[in-house]
Amino acid sequence: MPDATSVDENQDQDDEGVRASDGRVPGRRGRATRQKLLEQTAEMLRTTSYRDLKVIDIARGAGTSPATFYQYFGDVEAAILLLGEEMARDSERLVHMIEEGDWGGDAGYETALAFADEFIRFWDEHRPVLRVVDLSTDEGDRRFRNVRVRWLNNLTKAFAAVTETFQAEGRNQGVDAMANAGVLVTMIANVAAHHYGFEYWGIPTADVRIALARYTYWGVTGQQPPTS
Amino acid sequence: MPDATSVDENQDQDDEGVRASDGRVPGRRGRATRQKLLEQTAEMLRTTSYRDLKVIDIARGAGTSPATFYQYFGDVEAAILLLGEEMARDSERLVHMIEEGDWGGDAGYETALAFADEFIRFWDEHRPVLRVVDLSTDEGDRRFRNVRVRWLNNLTKAFAAVTETFQAEGRNQGVDAMANAGVLVTMIANVAAHHYGFEYWGIPTADVRIALARYTYWGVTGQQPPTS
DNA sequence: TCCGTCACCTGATGGGGCGTCAGAACTCAC
DNA sequence: GTGAGTTCTGACGCCCCATCAGGTGACGGA
Numbered sequence: 001m002p003d004a005t006s007v008d009e010n011q012d013q014d015d016e017g018v019r020a021s022d023g024r025v026p027g028r029r030g031r032a033t034r035q036k037l038l039e040q041t042a043e044m045l046r047t048t049s050y051r052d053l054k055v056i057d058i059a060r061g062a063g064t065s066p067a068t069f070y071q072y073f074g075d076v077e078a079a080i081l082l083l084g085e086e087m088a089r090d091s092e093r094l095v096h097m098i099e100e101g102d103w104g105g106d107a108g109y110e111t112a113l114a115f116a117d118e119f120i121r122f123w124d125e126h127r128p129v130l131r132v133v134d135l136s137t138d139e140g141d142r143r144f145r146n147v148r149v150r151w152l153n154n155l156t157k158a159f160a161a162v163t164e165t166f167q168a169e170g171r172n173q174g175v176d177a178m179a180n181a182g183v184l185v186t187m188i189a190n191v192a193a194h195h196y197g198f199e200y201w202g203i204p205t206a207d208v209r210i211a212l213a214r215y216t217y218w219g220v221t222g223q224q225p226p227t228s
Numbered sequence: 229m230p231d232a233t234s235v236d237e238n239q240d241q242d243d244e245g246v247r248a249s250d251g252r253v254p255g256r257r258g259r260a261t262r263q264k265l266l267e268q269t270a271e272m273l274r275t276t277s278y279r280d281l282k283v284i285d286i287a288r289g290a291g292t293s294p295a296t297f298y299q300y301f302g303d304v305e306a307a308i309l310l311l312g313e314e315m316a317r318d319s320e321r322l323v324h325m326i327e328e329g330d331w332g333g334d335a336g337y338e339t340a341l342a343f344a345d346e347f348i349r350f351w352d353e354h355r356p357v358l359r360v361v362d363l364s365t366d367e368g369d370r371r372f373r374n375v376r377v378r379w380l381n382n383l384t385k386a387f388a389a390v391t392e393t394f395q396a397e398g399r400n401q402g403v404d405a406m407a408n409a410g411v412l413v414t415m416i417a418n419v420a421a422h423h424y425g426f427e428y429w430g431i432p433t434a435d436v437r438i439a440l441a442r443y444t445y446w447g448v449t450g451q452q453p454p455t456s
Numbered sequence: 457t458c459c460g461t462c463a464c465c466t467g468a469t470g471g472g473g474c475g476t477c478a479g480a481a482c483t484c485a486c
Numbered sequence: 487g488t489g490a491g492t493t494c495t496g497a498c499g500c501c502c503c504a505t506c507a508g509g510t511g512a513c514g515g516a
Contacts, residue, residue, distance in 0.1 A: 056503080
């Protein structure tokens with residue numbers, strides 16, 4: 001069972017606070033190699049199962065050797081973790097959509113639809129990393145849980161804030177805003193994760209998208225969505 | 229990447245259609261060993277990460293040798309797959325809850341609450357297997373996808389059937405019943421999967437349970453849940 | 457241009473799991 | 487008690503892991 005590493009190391013990942021395993025700060029060549037390894041890790045994750053992901057394959061794919069890989073990452077999980085943090089940063093655009101969207105009336109339903117689209121796109125883009133984040137979190141790995149919390153919690157808080165504005169107007173009563181938003185986010189996340197599965201059993205993504213937007217709209221506003 | 233095996237072998241798993249890897253039908257002793265290995269696999273899955281799950285550990289834990297493991301299962305995945313099928317059979321009770329529950333009015337909301345409880349319990353019980361089923365499905369493994377489809381599709385169809393009775397009465401319009409039910413199921417599943425995560429970021433399972441039941445009730449009936 | 461130094465990379469290695477035999481151990485009917 | 491059938495395992499060749507000592511390459515200074 002993987003365990004937490006020192007948290008302090010992951011503070012500043014803007015390609016500067018980077019350390020090699022021996023503590024030195026890598027130069028230009030080193031960072032290029034590191035980056036290539038990171039990209040190759042993502043690529044491998046896309047094409048092979050997590051369980052069968054081998055350091056040697058990543059290293060070979062990046063045109064280098066396993067020892068070099070270990071120079072920059074403690075283990076495969078550490079590399080995936082970095083990909084996860086990159087993904088979490090990328091998710092800011094989703095937060096903005098929630099915060100800046102218009103959630104009232106028909107425009108609100110449109111916002112919900114647009115958000116569903118964007119979220120599904122986001123998930124498809126980061127699918128390989130996300131499934132490892134989810135699995136490892138579920139298995140109790142703290143490093144991954146931190147990433148997962150950070151990215152989903154931002155969305156949840158954004159939804160909760162919107163919900164609270166509706167609750168302040170007397171609408172959408174009877175539920176804790178954070179719990180409600182949490183369930184909402186988790187729903188959207190899992191639908192995005194499995195929309196190909198829906199297709200497989202005969203439910204087109206177009207229909208799923210509408211169902212998803214309806215739940216989102218109702219969940220946030222407490223209003224019935226348009227029945228067009 | 230794992231691939232599909234011949235499907236025919238998995239038809240009758242009631243402990244009778246069982247074959248050892250050499251094609252013989254095991255006797256009493258053989259089946260006992262097989263069962264012990266299966267249980268040990270489940271136990272191992274509960275305590276170690278999927279990625280670090282080793283045949284040798286399962287075998288040792290079951291007081292036997294790796295060679296014996298391979299006598300009964302082609303690989304670790306095959307064993308987990310059997311656990312998955314067992315789980316799918318166990319899920320019948322959830323289907324019954326949906327089919328036989330009263331979904332109208334306040335009683336409907338109570339049904340939704342009871343279902344949320346039962347589903348969360350079910351997930352907690354089968355958590356280790358479920359996360360492997362989900363991951364492997366996501367990675368494109370057909371064997372696991374079949375299990376996942378079978379178990380979730382039963383629930384989805386049951387919800388869709390209930391939804392359609394409401395739609396026939398002119399309620400809950402504007403959405404495809406199967407897509408709606410699919411999103412619902414997937415939401416419940418993911419909330420159940422991550423309710424510990426909610427606790428971790430300060431949202432008690434009690435609140436989550438209510439939010440979950442409200443979505444379920446609204447999703448099935450199209451009615452606003454009680455705001456008590 | 458050459459050289460020293462430091463950054464970067466790798467070949468080689470011990471450790472260990474994988475999957476598969478051949479044959480040992482066990483069981484049970486007679 | 488015996489033998490045929492069933493079940494189990496020790497041992498093996500293979501490959502991956504993770505590490506280290508030492509080789510290779512880049513770059514600034516003379």
